Amino acid sequence: MANQEEGSILKALDVAKTQWYHFTAVVVAGMGFFTDSYDLFVISLITKLLGRINYQVPGSSSPGSLPDGISAAVRGVAFAGTFLGQIFFGCLGDKLGRKRVYGSTLLIMTICSIASGLSFGKDPKTVMVTLCFFRFWLGFGIGGDYPLSATIMSEYANKRTRGAFIASVFAMQGVGKLAAGGVSLHVSYLFEIKFPSRAYILDGAASTRMKMPETARYTALVAKNAEQAALDMTKIIGFGMMTVFMLVLAVPYHHWTLPANRIGFVIFYSFTFFFSNFGPNATTFIVPAEIFPARIRSTCHGISAASGKAGAMVGSFGFSALVKALGMSKTLYIMAGINFAGLLITKFAIPEPKGISLEELTGETKPEKVQEKIVV
Numbered sequence: 001m002a003n004q005e006e007g008s009i010l011k012a013l014d015v016a017k018t019q020w021y022h023f024t025a026v027v028v029a030g031m032g033f034f035t036d037s038y039d040l041f042v043i044s045l046i047t048k049l050l051g052r053i054n055y056q057v058p059g060s061s062s063p064g065s066l067p068d069g070i071s072a073a074v075r076g077v078a079f080a081g082t083f084l085g086q087i088f089f090g091c092l093g094d095k096l097g098r099k100r101v102y103g104s105t106l107l108i109m110t111i112c113s114i115a116s117g118l119s120f121g122k123d124p125k126t127v128m129v130t131l132c133f134f135r136f137w138l139g140f141g142i143g144g145d146y147p148l149s150a151t152i153m154s155e156y157a158n159k160r161t162r163g164a165f166i167a168s169v170f171a172m173q174g175v176g177k178l179a180a181g182g183v184s185l186h187v188s189y190l191f192e193i194k195f196p197s198r199a200y201i202l203d204g205a206a207s208t209r210m211k212m213p214e215t216a217r218y219t220a221l222v223a224k225n226a227e228q229a230a231l232d233m234t235k236i237i238g239f240g241m242m243t244v245f246m247l248v249l250a251v252p253y254h255h256w257t258l259p260a261n262r263i264g265f266v267i268f269y270s271f272t273f274f275f276s277n278f279g280p281n282a283t284t285f286i287v288p289a290e291i292f293p294a295r296i297r298s299t300c301h302g303i304s305a306a307s308g309k310a311g312a313m314v315g316s317f318g319f320s321a322l323v324k325a326l327g328m329s330k331t332l333y334i335m336a337g338i339n340f341a342g343l344l345i346t347k348f349a350i351p352e353p354k355g356i357s358l359e360e361l362t363g364e365t366k367p368e369k370v371q372e373k374i375v376v
Contacts, residue, residue, distance in 0.1 A: 025156045026165055029149040030172040032106070036142045037176025039113065040078055043135070045180060047071055050131075054124035068320070070128050076316035077132045078139035083309040085143020090302015093148050094295060098155070102148045108141030143309070147301035150289035154297075163286055170285040174277065238283075239343035241275040243336050250332035280342060284308060287350060 047066055056064035066074065085105075093101045115134040121127035149169055157165040245268050249256060256265040288304040289297065323331050 022156060022158075022161070022165060025153060026168050029153050029169045032109075032145045032149055033169055034172040034176040034179070035109070035113075036145050037173035038180045039138060039142065040082070041177045042180035043075055043078065047074060050074065050128075054127055066128075070125075072317050072320075073132055074128060074135070076313055078135045078142070079309050079312045079316055081136040081139025081141075082143040082146075083139075083306045083313065085140035086146050086302040086306040086309065087143075087299075088140075088302070089144030090147035090299045090305075093144075093151060093298030093302075098148055098152050098298065101144065102152065105141045105144035105148065109138060109145070112138035112141060143302070143306070146285070146305040147288075147298045150285055150301050151298045154289035155294070162290065166286045166289055167282055170282050238275045238278045238280045239339050239346060241278075242272050242280070243339040243343065245269070245272045245275070246332050246336035246339060250329055250336060253329035253332065280346075291350075 048063075051065035051071075052063045054064070055066060065071075089101055089105055112134050116131060116138060119127050119131040119134065121130050150166055153166045153169050154162055248268050249265065255261055284304065288301040292300040319331075322334075326334075
């Protein structure tokens with residue numbers, strides 16, 4: 001009887017028509033991702049402002065700037081928190097349920113967003129330490145949003161539209177980056193506005209997120225109450241084109257250093273970002289939410305997302321040193337090689353989840369086995 005009930009619940013979830021609650025889930029999860037992206041991106045836009053406010057030398061005509069070490073710390077500390085938060089909250093989401101943990105990440109992000117804008121200290125170094133402290137914990141809360149948003153959206157969605165809904169949540173990351181740039185243009189003279197401003201957005205989504213019910217798949221497959229558009233070609237094209245454009249920049253690098261050709265360098269480098277978001281960046285958010293079993297889905301998505309943030313930390317802390325040691329041209333060759341490795345791994349090691357139910361992908365519920373148990 002339990003198996004029959006489980007099979008009927010999971011089948012109903014997979015064939016359910018798109019309804020209003022699907023869009024509500026996209027908006028709630030998407031607003032969280034919007035603010036996550038806003039905060040992680042906005043810091044790179046205000047480091048110069050932080051230097052001019054806190055490190056201006058009296059009587060000097062040149063603007064102040066952050067020391068290299070402090071600049072790297074301010075930029076990278078949130079990624080360190082995000083790395084740990086993705087693993088911690090991913091595991092916690094599988095143990096305590098998606099809903100309960102989802103709310104706690106929101107609370108952490110709201111408090112630390114406000115605190116980041118109120119960073120204090122008697123000297124510039126203390127101000128930076130305070131800012132880094134709150135940004136670390138802000139990143140920790142943001143880390144929880146990655147696996148939980150993807151997992152919740154995948155478990156709410158039906159089989160036909162699952163990839164599209166997860167991608168819609170992830171697409172808010174791009175909107176967050178645009179918003180960060182827009183805010184910087186208009187309030188660059190008031191850096192305190194930028195950090196707390198995301199808190200107002202979080203508050204708007206708070207009540208709805210807290211009211212979201214636990215996902216039926218978690219309840220069915222993990223809580224045991226009833227015993228839970230990632231195209232392969234898109235990923236390959238994304239990695240492939242990133243490799244091509246990195247080589248376009250690396251091979252004739254001296255050509256791009258000439259003043260008349262610098263605009264071309266910027267254009268081709270921009271294409272690498274386009275194809276990063278066209279394929280790999282989005283699908284690394286979607287695929288982990290689909291291919292892992294419900295009992296460890298949040299944990300595994302957290303580990304997958306944390307791996308990405310580990311790369312971001314390497315870039316934030318080590319890219320400048322690599323360029324100084326090897327030169328820009330060789331660094332671009334290395335990046336092209338990494339992109340090509342991603343293409344090969346995607347091609348030969350990642351399963352295609354499109355059009356397959358979550359349970360069929362993970363082997364948790366084999367339709368024929370459920371039927372056999374029902375007959376017996």
